[in-house]
Amino acid sequence: MTQIIGLTGGIATGKSTVSAMLAAAGLPIVDADKIAWQVEGPGQPTTAKLAAHFGPKTLLADGSLNRKWLGQQVFHDADKLAALTKITRMPIQQAMFTAIVAAGANRPAAVVLDVPLLYEGGWDHICDQVIVVAAPEPVVLTRLMARNGLSEADARARMMSQLPLAEKVQRADVVIDNGENVDKTRTAVLKWLKTMIN
Known part of the structure; x- marks a missing residue:
């Protein structure tokens, strides 16, 4: 039976990195951001x-x-x-x-819902599991300012517009730390994938 896996995190925690790893492993991704751009x-x-x-x-x-x-x-x-x-x-x-x-038409092991505002939008209620991608606040702030060309005030305003990351972590079934390096993140993703296969 296909499971629905929610994937979320705070802004600039590296959710897209984890999403790409799951896609590379063959799981179909439903990307809320891409759908929003279409809508x-x-x-x-x-x-x-x-x-x-x-x-x-x-x-x-x-x-x-x-x-x-x-x-x-x-x-x-x-x-x-x-x-x-x-x-x-x-x-x-x-x-x-x-x-x-x-x-889900081809009955994969899981369909991943890549949704930045997963908890805020109530998508967790249809998920079998929720993965939260986390990183320390100073790392997130630096990434966000660099990625979006934002001032510190604008970056903090965007961070504060979402549910606090600590609350998302507390509510998660699985937490993947993406605050250090991509190899550590990949190891955590592969460890979770093994639980899906076994």
């Missing part, structure tokens, strides 16, 4: 609703979301973040469920 693509109804709510600066010249500008708006304002979530949650959920069904 919020140029010409999509959700994109039009976001533009109507947040104004003309929401869109770039090609009709795609001005994600950097929108991020600056919502990650410093809880009401704006709630409005964005209200507009996007249902269409993303519908697309996610469609993708889950498609990923």
